[in-house]
Amino acid sequence: MFGVFCFLLIFNGCNGQAVNNLNLGHCRMSCDQEGNTASLPYFSSKGSQGRPGKRGIKGETGRKGEKGEPCQCVLQTAKDVEKVQNQLQNLQIDCPQTKYFFPTRTQPRYIRMKTPIENMASFSVCAWITPLENQNLSGSFISYNTATTDNVLVMIFTAKLDIYIHSVAASHFSVNIARRTHVCVVISMQRGWMKVYLDGSPISKQTFTPNAPIVGGGEMVIGEEQDSLLGSFEKNQALTGTVENLMIWTRQLGDYEIQAMYANMCACAKYHTIALTTEAVDVVGDVRAETPDEDC
Numbered sequence: 001m002f003g004v005f006c007f008l009l010i011f012n013g014c015n016g017q018a019v020n021n022l023n024l025g026h027c028r029m030s031c032d033q034e035g036n037t038a039s040l041p042y043f044s045s046k047g048s049q050g051r052p053g054k055r056g057i058k059g060e061t062g063r064k065g066e067k068g069e070p071c072q073c074v075l076q077t078a079k080d081v082e083k084v085q086n087q088l089q090n091l092q093i094d095c096p097q098t099k100y101f102f103p104t105r106t107q108p109r110y111i112r113m114k115t116p117i118e119n120m121a122s123f124s125v126c127a128w129i130t131p132l133e134n135q136n137l138s139g140s141f142i143s144y145n146t147a148t149t150d151n152v153l154v155m156i157f158t159a160k161l162d163i164y165i166h167s168v169a170a171s172h173f174s175v176n177i178a179r180r181t182h183v184c185v186v187i188s189m190q191r192g193w194m195k196v197y198l199d200g201s202p203i204s205k206q207t208f209t210p211n212a213p214i215v216g217g218g219e220m221v222i223g224e225e226q227d228s229l230l231g232s233f234e235k236n237q238a239l240t241g242t243v244e245n246l247m248i249w250t251r252q253l254g255d256y257e258i259q260a261m262y263a264n265m266c267a268c269a270k271y272h273t274i275a276l277t278t279e280a281v282d283v284v285g286d287v288r289a290e291t292p293d294e295d296c
């Protein structure tokens with residue numbers, strides 16, 4: 001519950017004004033350097049460096065350096081406050097907890113969504129993903145085909161994250177995952193951009209030619225890459241590792257919603273359209289549904 005607690009603390013503490021000296025260390029949120037466009041407006045700076053200790057005169061020990069300030073938190077404008085407030089209203093805290101382990105590439109083994117896929121003009125995909133021990137994450141995370149078109153949407157980890165839309169390579173992100181990581185991808189088809197977040201922070205935004213929405217009614221598969229409807233899987237594109245709390249929203253999630261999900265596994269952005277709950281999926285082959293870590 002810490003994550004949501006922290007967000008509420010920020011919100012309640014500020015009353016539309018700046019908040020200073022709020023230590024967010026226990027929220028597992030990262031602070032960034034001021035002016036870095038990747039940082040969120042209410043994170044002003046890293047904890048400042050303490051002054052260095054003075055060198056002792058010969059034969060004496062020098063004084064220790066002072067401790068730096070804790071991570072500072074500043075909501076700079078009323079607009080920032082409003083933004084946080086709006087996004088907090090879009091959080092729920094009793095979110096579906098799901099965990100699936102893909103131990104091998106023995107095929108076929110995948111999760112098929114039974115939930116009907118809607119048209120998606122803007123959408124967001126988030127999950128915690130963990131590669132197998134001592135491996136980098138590799139394989140197809142999301143593969144969506146319709147009856148008439150393959151690769152309508154593909155998100156596949158190679159030594160990077162490759163995203164294909166309408167069968168065309170839309171973006172390649174420098175993302176190489178070697179440990180459990182919270183990953184979100186937010187895509188606007190109409191505006192032609194996609195943004196990747198790792199562990200709650202935006203790391204890259206790329207543009208592509210604006211395009212028609214993803215057409216619903218097809219087959220979405222987690223863990224294999226379809227080259228035909230529910231078939232033509234390739235072993236070297238099979239995902240191994242663990243996928244937790246995979247959810248999809250047919251809207252753009254905001255920075256704060258994504259941060260909140262990273263800070264607290266029980267929290268999630270409201271109004272999701274897809275989650276991998278038992279009743280929503282067919283599990284095929286060597287994929288294990290496991291007990292989620294969090295008891296929310």
Ligand SMILES: [Ca+2]
Pocket residue numbers: 225226227233234237
């Ligand atoms: Ca393929």
